[in-house]
Amino acid sequence: MKYKCILFDLDHTIWDFETNSAATLAELYAQHGLENLGVARFTDFQQVFSEINTSLWARYDAGQITREEIRFHRFRTILAHFGIADEALSMKLSEEYVRQSPRKSALMPNALRSLEYLAPRYPLTIVTNGFEEIQGTKLAAAGITHYFKNVVTSARAGYKKPAREIFDFALAEAGFAPHQAVMIGDNLQTDIGGARNACIDTIFYNPHRVAHREVLTHEIHDLNQLIEIL
Numbered sequence: 001m002k003y004k005c006i007l008f009d010l011d012h013t014i015w016d017f018e019t020n021s022a023a024t025l026a027e028l029y030a031q032h033g034l035e036n037l038g039v040a041r042f043t044d045f046q047q048v049f050s051e052i053n054t055s056l057w058a059r060y061d062a063g064q065i066t067r068e069e070i071r072f073h074r075f076r077t078i079l080a081h082f083g084i085a086d087e088a089l090s091m092k093l094s095e096e097y098v099r100q101s102p103r104k105s106a107l108m109p110n111a112l113r114s115l116e117y118l119a120p121r122y123p124l125t126i127v128t129n130g131f132e133e134i135q136g137t138k139l140a141a142a143g144i145t146h147y148f149k150n151v152v153t154s155a156r157a158g159y160k161k162p163a164r165e166i167f168d169f170a171l172a173e174a175g176f177a178p179h180q181a182v183m184i185g186d187n188l189q190t191d192i193g194g195a196r197n198a199c200i201d202t203i204f205y206n207p208h209r210v211a212h213r214e215v216l217t218h219e220i221h222d223l224n225q226l227i228e229i230l
Contacts, residue, residue: 162194
């Protein structure tokens with residue numbers, strides 16, 4: 001085996017963020033009667049959340065905003081889009097979303113099968129920019145904690161992907177050199193670009209077959225393909 005250690009992104013790569021987020025948003029939409037407050041359709045609420053959340057996380061990954069700005073301004077901005085100015089409601093939605101979403105258990109297609117294959121063969125490490133206090137909750141809710149030797153968050157490492165230092169931290173903790181590892185992730189900038197910065201081979205998980213011009217070590221569209229590569 002060429003590799004001795006595997007690094008994994010979590011959200012959108014193993015843990016199905018879109019499915020788990022949608023389930024949580026549906027609960028919040030119903031619990032807080034948002035239909036009666038001017039958010040006529042749940043699909044509109046979900047779409048606006050997706051657009052604002054994606055934009056905020058991109059700015060966080062680029063070092064332009066703090067995690068507190070994601071957590072506490074996300075729903076304020078979403079409600080404002082629908083003409084709702086209710087600070088108490090936005091804070092309640094923020095708190096409940098962060099509490100409820102990590103407890104959802106949906107995984108990306110074939111993630112469990114891939115982990116069952118890989119875990120006996122390689123030490124697996126999560127490398128994530130996600131909030132420190134909720135990554136363990138996600139892994140436990142999905143029943144996959146035992147597959148991973150280490151969970152490295154940006155808060156614990158002191159650096160965010162794509163900085164090479166978070167990858168250096170993960171490898172030092174696992175006890176391997178860059179040429180012995182491969183990084184698997186869905187984000188060309190944070191996961192693939194970051195690993196490349198650290199001289200680590202990459203496997204780009206691209207389930208939606210998004211067009212790009214990157215030169216990659218490997219590209220897959222289904223996590224089952226990891227069994228062929230590794």
